Amino acid sequence: MAEKFDLIVVGAGMAGNAAAYTAAKAGLKVLQIERGEYPGSKNVQGAILYADAIEKIIPDFRESAPLERHLIEQRVWVLDDDSYVGSNYRSEEFNREPYNRYTIIRAQFDRWFSEQVTKAGGLVICETTVQQLLMDGQRVVGVRTDRKNGDVFADCVILADGVNSLLAKRAGFHEELKPKDIALAVKEIHFLPQETIEARFNIGEDEGVVIEMAGKVTAGMMGTAFLYTNKESITLGIGCMLSDFKNQKITPYQLLEQMKEHPAIKPLLAGSEMKEYAAHLIPEGGYNAMPPVYGDGWMIAGDAGMFVNGIHREGSNLAMTTGQIAAQTLIDLKTAGKECSAKNLKNYRERLDQSFVMKDLKKYRHMPEVFHKNSQFFTTYPELLNRAAHTMVKVDGIDKKSKEREIRGSFVQARSLFGLLGDAFKLWRAFQAR
Amino acid sequence: MHSVVCIKQVPDSAQIRVHPVTNTIMRQGVPAIINPYDLFALEEALRLKDRFGGTVTVITMGPPMAEVALRKCLSFGADDAILVSDRAFAGADTLATSYALAAAIGKIRENMPVDLIFTGKQTIDGDTAQVGPGIARRLDYQLLTYVSAIREIDHEKREILVERRAEGGVQVLKTKLPCLITMLEGTNEMRYGDMDDMFRAARHPLKQWDRLAAGIEDPNVVGLKGSPTVVGKVFAPKPRSQRAEIIETVDNDPKNLVVTLLAKVFTQHPKLEREIERLAK
Amino acid sequence: MNEPVKKPARKKVELDPRFVNYKHVWVFIEAERGVVHPVSWELLGEGRKLADALGVELAGVVMGPPGERTRQICGEAFHYGADLCYLAQDEVLRDYRNEPYTRALTELVDTYQPEIMLLGASTLGRDLAGSVATTLATGLVADCTELVIEADSRNLASTRPTFGGSLLCTIMTQRHRPQMATVRPRVMAMPDADTARSGRIVEHKLAIIESSIITKVLEFIPDAQQDKPQLAFADIIVSGGRGFKKQENFQLVWDLAKVLGAEVGASRPIVQAGWVELDRQVGQSGKTVRPKLYIAAGISGAIQHRVGMDGSDVIIAINNDPNAPIFDFAHYGIVGNAMQILPALTEAFRAQIALARRAG
């Protein structure tokens, strides 16, 4: 007894839930399959939730979604071995509702999101792995799961199975991911009493802080680190390109351990209890590395389609938006009585191109390359910056003008003036590119 | 044959943390699971259904979120699931819990006689092993605790033959249906349902019964009010006043370390030295 | 027990008038086939303190088949501190079965009205306690680790672990009698027997006929005595944990145990990996032990392990992580690799014992 659905969504992460919810809400017969014990059980994210994307899907999400803290302060640190220079931005503006960004715990958030799918009429099945796509010639007609009697059919399948989509690869829609296009991130959750967190970060109840970090913590590799405050815990993580890890022979775990020993970070974690350790890939190849995202009877959303903005650490919002657009594309086809052929699903790509998703990804398409080719952004510069700050701050009887000259001198020495200008130009180009 | 299996959703106690100052449980991030001991009860009931046919109903008393646990039981193969949930049940001790569950099972019986009730050996949060015996007593069912195997069931005579783990050995017991069995752990392994089970579980209309639906008129017999025991103080275990005395030597060579250790232990506990000599003989 | 709900400290709760005449402390003496479970003696030791605090008598409840042996048990109960024993002898009580035991004990309580009743948290005790407490509609606190009389109210305050031992809570039965509690074997200390002590026996005739009892015992298959580890009563235990990494390495634990004439224990992961049998698991879901010497090697000291061995007289811990929680409650510690320390320890003990032999 193989059932047939309008839509099968593989995966119950941000992209899958957005797609399944949107389609179910519109009255389509939706089946969603998740391999984890429950939605979110396997999902790894920092995690910052950008309200905008979810708001467009579930306008009143704030009323019931499990949100940890809304962010009122952003710190950016460039770390040397035992110092950092940084900037803080905190504004009361962020303390006015509706809040714009939140920290979340994916295990809880995904579960909540999935409950909304069920409430909208979608059928959600967990602890079940989709092993392959069922094909009729070139056309995807359903999925095969690892359970007995496990074939299920649908007019359309949305692959939202996350980074490194095995299904897309197995079906030949994707090539093998290249190590230079993916970051490997590790993170830990450290538990602390709520009051301790609020005192340490100088925040009130429900208020949160983000610290973005770069510099020596990544041991010269292309990457960044982060620290987020949750209600009763702190999330700490670091991510670098997989290709770099391969060359540097350092494990992500070692990086994280080093980072926790940094004198600026250690006191923030003091007395905490580490409870969760997770490693996850982030597809950061950007626009130039993007695979085809639709075909006969299928679409890809979220990480599976490389929809991640590595520079701004945005992923979940792109996942939700792509999931929503994919579902909307299908809804419109169904309403118009059209079939899910590649020709018709091309509309998915067209809509993506019109959205912020593609515009942003296109804008930053040169960034990965710039960073790959210029390791000084992660090695020499943090050191110089920290030394410069130190020189300026230290009171030692030397006049400020001489200090500035010395600082400039050390930058020029470390990298020729020409090189410095070149770096600035490259960075500017990458940010400006349309 | 109709079996009712009592399951409970519990916080995974391996992941529980205690607030160092207020001594309260920090629940954040602690996943809720089906009490692991209850899965042996459910699997045993499913095996009986495989052998003799019939129906398996799972029941839990708990908050609305316990629905997840019930659906999971359905996906393993249970036929029906009932969530007994009411604010009035909050704060129940074992006596009040067994009252509510017995009442609800009484309601189930009105539609279909119940031949067997299964519970787990104990829960990992309450850890009392009292709820099973309590239900049996209230419904006047024969009680078989710590059952390690069901040997035979004779439907004609309504007799059941089981092995029960007792102190120092195994009892082979024969009794009459209906009875309540608390299943010993490690006696079987939970199955993996097929896709049809998954669909059925996801679509099954769960029954949710409040106090009145469970047939309980008097609000004073359940929850906090119906509980003779009162929880007073909750506190963290006392740390031992002194940490271990760490044995060290200049070279920290294992040989020297253990010699130093024994010298220290035996001077401080001379009786222990004689004890060891005695035992080693 | 559901999770503890914090209640505002209530004003003094009055005892239900039905129970004002309930007096004295009882300990159920668990005997099967003539053998008394040692937990019963441990409980008499504890019950003695409670009775003294209340200024009342301590009674043992002895049930079993008619015969000299059953009566003898009363004598032993006096040695361990009982002032009197209630004795119920009947053929229906030959093997333990829930129904006749529940009926008999309930009848005794209704007749002689104790204010406190303690049972061992053995398979028998838990089976019986739950049924009796429900029949009497009174409070029952399982697996207590501490029992004291609250000075002003004269209520029994029972402390037990909750949430897997992460926390302890104190529970009271204020309005109902008897106040019932179970205690796991080896949690309380074994009192010294005083063979000079004696007491009175109150015989109680039961009126239960066998044909009214539905459950029948067809057979009893005793555990093969020789290969059944008796961890709970071992004087020395050498325990190993996940720090040994491979099953071969665990042999080092056996080697040391052999030299010491000790039992081998283990943490749960070792049992789950199948390196040793279930009966060797020490901890919350295993055995509570109380040896004179407990050696823990490669064990982190998780709370679930700790609650099972905390009461050992001397604890020696070997762990390569100086921050392992086991060092928080062990008496002596060596920070080092168990794979090297254990063989050295085995040798040192061997030498020590050889020396003692020559000297003695």
Ligand SMILES: Cc1cc2nc3c(=O)[nH]c(=O)nc-3n(C[C@H](O)[C@H](O)[C@H](O)COP(=O)(O)OP(=O)(O)OC[C@H]3O[C@@H](n4cnc5c(N)ncnc54)[C@H](O)[C@@H]3O)c2cc1C
């Ligand atoms: C350390 C880290 C920090 C991050 N921080 C942020 C941040 O702060 N903000 C932000 O916006 N983004 C962040 N991201 C990125 C963000 O997490 C992802 O972009 C987002 O989760 C993508 O959602 P998704 O639905 O595509 O994939 P996922 O969330 O990975 O979901 C995929 C789902 O599919 C399931 N699945 C996979 N294969 C199968 C199969 N064969 N059968 C059935 N189910 C299957 C998986 O179990 C999973 O539930 C971060 C990522 C990492 C790793």
Ligand SMILES: Cc1cc2nc3c(=O)[nH]c(=O)nc-3n(C[C@H](O)[C@H](O)[C@H](O)COP(=O)(O)OP(=O)(O)OC[C@H]3O[C@@H](n4cnc5c(N)ncnc54)[C@H](O)[C@@H]3O)c2cc1C
């Ligand atoms: C409901 C429940 C009930 C439980 N019941 C029990 C129970 O009854 N008994 C029980 O034991 N556990 C029980 N547990 C499990 C308990 O929580 C712990 O997981 C378990 O005790 C850990 O075992 P361990 O110390 O061997 O392993 P780990 O925690 O992995 O510790 C291994 C230790 O070995 C050390 N080590 C590593 N290598 C070496 C070396 N070369 N030399 C020396 N030391 C080394 C490490 O530093 C570490 O401290 C229960 C858990 C739950 C949830």
Ligand SMILES: Nc1ncnc2c1ncn2[C@@H]1O[C@H](COP(=O)(O)O)[C@@H](O)[C@H]1O
């Ligand atoms: N709230 C509950 N709902 C359903 N069954 C329960 C509940 N509490 C306990 N049980 C059952 O009773 C057994 C013993 O529980 P406990 O007495 O808490 O150790 C468990 O293994 C369950 O099968």
